[in-house]
Every structure is written in C-alpha cells, then in structure tokens.
Amino acid sequence: MLIDSHAHLDSPRYADDREAMLRRAWQAGVGAVLAIGIGEGPADMHRTLDICRQFNARPECGAGIPKLYASAGVYPHNTAEIDDAVLARLDQLLSEPETIACGEIGLDYYHEGAPHETQREGLARLLEVAAERKRPILIHCRPKDGTADAWDELFDILDAHWPQTGLGGIMHCFGGGWEQARRSLDLGFLISFAGNLTYPKAQPLREVAARVPLDGVLVETDAPWLAPAPHRGKRNEPGYVSLTAQALAGLLGVEAGEIASATTKNFRRLFHIQADVGNW
Numbered sequence: 001m002l003i004d005s006h007a008h009l010d011s012p013r014y015a016d017d018r019e020a021m022l023r024r025a026w027q028a029g030v031g032a033v034l035a036i037g038i039g040e041g042p043a044d045m046h047r048t049l050d051i052c053r054q055f056n057a058r059p060e061c062g063a064g065i066p067k068l069y070a071s072a073g074v075y076p077h078n079t080a081e082i083d084d085a086v087l088a089r090l091d092q093l094l095s096e097p098e099t100i101a102c103g104e105i106g107l108d109y110y111h112e113g114a115p116h117e118t119q120r121e122g123l124a125r126l127l128e129v130a131a132e133r134k135r136p137i138l139i140h141c142r143p144k145d146g147t148a149d150a151w152d153e154l155f156d157i158l159d160a161h162w163p164q165t166g167l168g169g170i171m172h173c174f175g176g177g178w179e180q181a182r183r184s185l186d187l188g189f190l191i192s193f194a195g196n197l198t199y200p201k202a203q204p205l206r207e208v209a210a211r212v213p214l215d216g217v218l219v220e221t222d223a224p225w226l227a228p229a230p231h232r233g234k235r236n237e238p239g240y241v242s243l244t245a246q247a248l249a250g251l252l253g254v255e256a257g258e259i260a261s262a263t264t265k266n267f268r269r270l271f272h273i274q275a276d277v278g279n280w
C-alpha cells in the first residue's frame with residue numbers, strides 16, 4: 001500500500017470526478033491520502049476537512065477508496081491575511097482528530113507574493129499554533145533559482161521554534177540540495193518527493209534522492225499539480241503517486257514494494273498512527 005502524503009483534494013479541478021478519482025487511486029494501490037487544507041486562502045482552510053469527513057464516512061473508505069487525512073494551514077503567499085481570527089480558526093481545525101498536520105506553511109521566495117518579512121513572521125505565528133496543538137508541520141520551501149536564502153531563513157526559524165516540540169514534520173515536494181536534505185533529516189523531518197523527480201532536468205534532485213535513507217522518505221503527488229512522467233502537463237491525481245514511488249525505488253536500488261512499506265511506516269511513525277487501527 002502507498003500513501004500520497006500531499007494532495008490538494010479540495011481543488012475545483014476535481015469538482016466533477018472527485019469520487020472516481022479516489023477510486024482510481026485505490027485501484028492504483030493508494031491506501032491513504034493526506035489532503036492539504038490551505039484552500040484558495042485562509043477563508044477556506046476548512047474545505048479539505050469537510051471532504052475528508054464526507055468520504056471517510058462512506059462504507060468504501062479503506063475498501064475501494066483511500067482513507068483520507070486532512071491538514072490546515074496558511075500558504076506562504078497568504079501570510080499577509082493572518083490575524084487573530086485566522087489563527088483561532090486554524091487552532092480550531094487542528095483540534096479535530098482528522099486534521100493530523102499543520103500545512104503547507106513555509107517560505108516561497110520564488111514567486112513574488114507576500115513580502116519575505118511577512119512570510120517569516122507569519123510562519124513563526126503558525127508554528128506556535130501547531131506546537132500548541134501538537135501537530136507536525138508540512139513545509140513548503142522554494143528559493144529563487146540559484147539562491148538558498150529561503151532555505152537558510154527557514155532553518156533559522158525552525159531551529160528557533162521546532163526541535164523543542166519533538167513533533168517533526170515533512171519537507172513537502174523537496175527541491176533542495178543534499179545540505180538541505182541533511183539538515184531536514186537532522187531536525188527529524190521526513191523528505192517527501194513529488195512527480196518532478198521524474199522530469200528530465202531533475203538530475204540534481206535525483207542525486208539527492210539517491211542518498212536519502214529509506215527511513216527518511218515519503219512520496220506525494222502535490223495533485224493537481226506536478227504530474228509525474230508520462231502524465232506531465234496533465235492534471236495530476238493521487239493514483240499517480242505509484243510512478244514517483246517507482247522512480248524513487250530505482251534511485252535507491254530497492255523494489256517498489258520496499259518504497260511502499262517504508263513510506264507507509266514513516267508516515268505512521270510521524271503521525272503516531274497505529275498499524276492495526278483502521279482498515280488500511
């Protein structure tokens with residue numbers, strides 16, 4: 001069984017076929033999906049939790065459609081919208097049992113969105129809420145090409161706020177170098193690879209992936225974006241996570257089944273999910 005550790009199931013691009021898409025994921029061996037709750041902005045952080053509840057209540061959950069988990073958070077470019085009301089709503093969402101993670105949160109200096117200072121301050125406030133609710137964090141970090149500012153500043157903030165919580169997290173859609181991978185692992189984070197691992201120009205990323213220990217990896221789709229080859233350019237969906245798992249298996253020199261069992265074990269360890277609880 002595979003777990004897609006990062007998919008935007010609330011995307012309007014699934015409005016017409018969300019159930020069929022989840023059935024295809026199950027057929028492709030995906031037993032669980034962590035659905036990301038950032039919405040189009042803080043006003044709809046709750047949408048993903050609603051979707052999780054809707055599908056988890058079905059008798060097919062874990063027997064025809066994957067078990068769904070939710071996250072909630074404020075995307076770096078929406079950090080200017082953070083106020084006490086947004087933080088209170090986030091806190092409330094994180095208190096729900098289905099909401100196992102806070103994210104995706106972090107720093108994005110690649111696209112010009114919120115000022116960097118606003119992103120850093122916002123991230124620090126979000127970390128406080130996540131720590132209080134004891135939720136691991138899902139980090140999005142994207143520097144400008146050819147720089148590492150975003151990574152350096154991210155690690156400054158994490159070093160100050162996160163190790164003492166003992167909660168760890170996930171470096172989502174990892175795109176850094178070995179130095180950033182090593183620092184992430186040292187901080188107790190899992191490194192999640194997405195479909196871009198399969199792209200022709202991603203050779204540096206493949207070289208990093210080949211060095212990450214099996215107990216530090218996850219796979220994800222980041223659906224509806226970043227469809228792995230041969231679906232690149234099309235809408236992505238959780239069922240395609242098997243293609244990224246296959247690519248990672250090749251890089252690590254193991255069977256695809258080993259990637260499935262290692263990533264599932266890693267995911268359960270991070271979120272304290274018992275293997276014998278639930279039917280997946």
Ligand SMILES: [Zn+2]
Pocket residue numbers: 006008036104222
């Ligand atoms: Zn994402």
